[in-house]
Amino acid sequence: MPDFSPTEYAVPGFVALVLIEMIWAWRTRRDAYEPKDTLTSLAFGLGSTVAGLISGGVFLALFLWVWQFRLFEIPWSWWAFALCFVLDDLAYYWIHRFGHRVRWFWASHVNHHSSQHYNLSTALRQTWTGFLTLGFAFKLPLVLLGFHPVMIAICGGFNLIYQFWIHTEAIGRMPRWFEAVMNTPSHHRVHHATNPRYLDRNYAGVFIVWDRMFGTFEPESDEEKIRYGIVKQLGSFNLLWAVFHEWIGIAQDMWRAPWKHKLSYLLREPGWTHDGSRETSDQIRENWLQRKSAAENSVATGNPVARHGEAA
Known part of the structure; x- marks a missing residue:
């Protein structure tokens, strides 16, 4: 050994x-x-x-x-x-x-x-x-x-x-053959992105084939600049805050939540709240897809998409 x-x-x-x-x-x-x-x-x-x-x-x-x-x-x-x-x-x-x-x-x-x-x-x-x-x-x-x-x-x-x-x-x-099988800088840049289209994609360590097999693959787009970090950025270089901020957030959410929801703040996906005050990655992506679809439809029909607070 x-x-x-x-x-x-x-x-x-x-x-x-x-x-x-x-x-x-x-x-x-x-x-x-x-x-x-x-x-x-x-x-x-x-x-x-x-x-x-x-x-x-x-x-x-x-x-x-x-x-x-x-x-x-x-x-x-x-x-x-x-x-x-x-x-x-x-x-x-x-x-x-x-x-x-x-x-x-x-x-x-x-x-x-x-x-x-x-x-x-x-x-x-x-x-x-x-x-x-x-x-x-x-x-x-x-x-x-x-x-x-x-x-x-x-x-x-x-x-x-x-x-x-x-x-x-x-x-x-x-x-191309390498990108098809192995994890690469391009694939992993997607994983570190906060853009809605990229959230929670490309989990691979070495072989990107796992993401292709299990439906979590997303290619890097040349048309959209990647934004890195987390959905709610730290806003600080404080090391201890960077290490423990999410544990603190869990403790605060569990303390404030009704008893029947406390465990969900541990076991549900990040961003989940019992009152819908925050968004999960799935919700962020779905909202983005809806806006994208509405924008594409407006271009196709010639009708501008209404801005927030304005009539169409």
Whole structure:
């Protein structure tokens, strides 16, 4: 059983790529980096590393305990690693999808989306509180199948390494065959967008085929400039607020909500409210589609769409 952590070896490469992108930004896109935003991202990365060291041992011990109940004896071979990598990426897709569709998970994952800039430093915005969501349970089926927990951890490390390079605007689109199968900067820019057409799309880690299979794929449009961040922007570079603001929001909503709705503020999608005072991503997209359809119809018929408060 190998003792190998791929992310440790990748750190120098991460640093080198960030420096290269900074040079590119200085020469061609000065607005791609903002000093306070970048410092916040770096602090996120440091904090998530510490949190991972604290909780990682507990999770590994749990996985090793579950492994004794495995159904098959899967060897340490190249085909086992390849299969484990694919299945681990499928598990990541569902962890990531739940991270956007269940507020309890979103409270942890929102950290990664909190920057209004999109560059390689954004990839470092990893959660400090992921252990609270128990998202690791999505990978327990791999353990029960017989993949050793260390093998799963190694595959997860390579998955994380792959995802680093797709956090950039310096790369447009890859060759068509690559875009069809793999997650790319273009696909992941969509995922980080707050534009209504892009909300909660492209959850893939490595293989974009999962989104194509499960109906969550959206291509990047050349006609619409992407706006990054979250629907309600932080408006602050305060690190602790960035880390914990959604947990605080959940606590406030549950405190104010009627008893029969309290649990829904944990388990329903982000933006859901019992009184309809906020909008979910589905509602935002539906309203946008209705406005878009009305505008297209008005052009086709020659009748202008009425503005808010005006007669048609």
